[in-house]
Amino acid sequence: MVSVGILTVGIGGNNGVTLLAGQIANRRNLSWETLSGPMSANWYGCLTQIPPRGIHGGVGFQGRYDLASANDCVVGGWDIRPTKLGKALYDCRVLEYDLVRQVREEMDGVEIMEGVWDPSFIGESQYETATNVVSGDDNASTRARVERIRRDIRTWKEKHNVDGHITVIWSASVERPSEAEYESADELLNAIHDNGNNDDISPSMCYAVAAALEGCSFVNGGSQNTLSPAMSALFDQSYRQPNVQPECALQKFAPYSSGRAFCLGTDYKAGQTKFKTAAVEYLRALGLTPRVIASSNHLGNNDMLNLTTKKTLNAKMRVKSDIFGPWQEENLDHKVMVMYTEMIGDEKRDYVEYTSLGFLGSPHTMVTYTRCMDSILCVPLMVDAAIWCDFFVNNNVSAKDAARATAYLFKVPEGAAKGVDPGFFHQMRQLEDVLERACGGKDNKEGDDLIALGLRKGIISEEQATKLRELASK
Structure with missing residues (x-):
């Protein structure tokens, strides 16, 4: 089975440890005692992992599309705190003790990569425990921080033999808004490459840029303004091409990935x-x-x-x-x-x-x-985001369609999803529409079917597909 990668920034937080515990419980098919009686592992709340229910199907996509199983995911990540993950799960009191008892030892053995952080971006309440942080030469500049995260991603992927798409999810503390503004991906990359930590570039921006350069998707599960037109442009596959011009800022970060990846957010719409x-x-x-x-x-x-x-x-x-x-x-x-x-x-x-x-x-x-x-509400959205990113990469779905399809996951759909109708049921219809078109659904117009097929086969580019659809709509 293909293993999808989920790299969580803030893996030691309540969301991160609940995600990891849930993945272990489902993979090992665990059962535990609760006040209401025995309970068995499940993926309730994860739309990608539950089958359709009811006469007319309803919500639930397992079996309808070729989606990866969350049981086969590999979960890892960074945290600025060194607390072992099993102990962090015990301390947060989210899950029943009988389940915590069964997963704690395995969780304590999971590596916690050192986190990139900047105390000016988070609250003072977080300072005292921030002892597992990138330091020395790797913290000398914004560029050094980005390159350290890139190395972490590559090392983790090789160590765990991840052969599916990797999604980096920001689940750390909410940052203050960054004041850095860039008009293009080149401006953003030049600022990272050339500055000495003078620009107001947040840790979440460092993780997002590193993800793009490694061909990983990035999900902004926090409220900060990580997503921007410049950041979205960096994730555009047409920008990260092997034959870019010598003056392009990407050349300063070679080698980099030209693989399809998505930038999604902002802030999970969970409760x-x-x-x-x-x-x-x-x-x-x-x-x-x-x-x-x-x-x-x-x-x-x-x-x-x-x-x-x-x-x-x-x-x-x-x-x-x-x-x-x-x-x-x-x-x-x-x-x-x-x-x-x-x-x-x-x-x-x-x-x-x-x-x-x-x-x-x-x-x-x-x-x-x-x-x-709160974590019981958020974790299913983290799982779905990673599974959808893997599916959309494998089916050559455009960045715009991927963002609109996943708008239901976020409080404020930003980036390519900016302006999507906020209604939950409207957003679910958007998801259904993108899935139908990605798989050549029977409800599509014949012309759009052929365009989608051309994209999947690599016969036409996303730019050509957009122009063809514009012509077809006239």
Whole structure:
């Protein structure tokens, strides 16, 4: 079986250790005791790993398409903390102890690669424990940091014999926004190559650039502004060609990969935000006019502790507040509050009140309350992101289509997915449409079938396919 690679930045965090524990539990087909009775390993929540259910199929893509099995994934990553992963899983109290007991020894043996970090980008609460960090010559410049990450990726891939696509997922603490702005991939690469750490280039940008140069996809699971037009251009396969001109900045980073890879994000839409978009989509479908959405959520994990610093909180609030932007709902008063409550741990609790105007302006109000471990909501999205990236690479799906198809995973679809309708069910239709076209679905127009076939066979380029589709639509 082909092994898909998942490299997690922040593997020692709650999401990282829950992902690794889940993969081990499923691979070993473990069972454990809970207060409700015995439980067996499963991939619930992972749309790529569960079969269609119900008379009309419904959500679930296992068996419908040739998707990799998450049981065969190889999971690794970096962390700025040296805590063994089994102990980190025990400490975070996300999973049942009887399961933790069974996976802890194997997890403690997993290597934690040293993380690239810059204390100016994260909250002061993270400083004391950041002792597993890249140092010395590898930390002398932004270029040195990027090259260190590239070596880490290559070494890890060879050590674990990963023969599928590798996706690098940012699951570390939310960074403050970077102030670095570049107009093109060349500008971004030149800044990395030439500066002495003078530009405001964040660690997440270093990981993303390194991923692109190694032909790996990158997923921005945080709220920071890692994605940009310049970053998206770097991931464009047509930019990273072997025969680039000598003046191209890519030459400074040779050898590099020209393989297809995707840049996706921003910030996983896992809990409250996902239901918000579905709920408001429902209200709009009724013909009501949403006027006030007032929400709060609180939990006590390390991610929320990091958000007690204003510079990182601003990044989080940017994406949580802007989820309805493309709908252009005038006079929508959307309020969001997040609170750190240490005792609650990873068990996220959220409350949302929706008030709309109905017939003759009469108010319509509904309330939702949700409780769930935050990592239990996020990990399935991490798995799906990696599996989709592998599938889209193997089926020659364009960067734009891949971004639009995976928009449902993120609070604010950015990069090539910018402007996608925020409605959850609309986004699922986008995914279905891309999958049908990638596999020559029966619902496609004949011409588009041939274009997709040409892409898969390598007969035409993405640029040529785009021009052909534009001509066909006229």
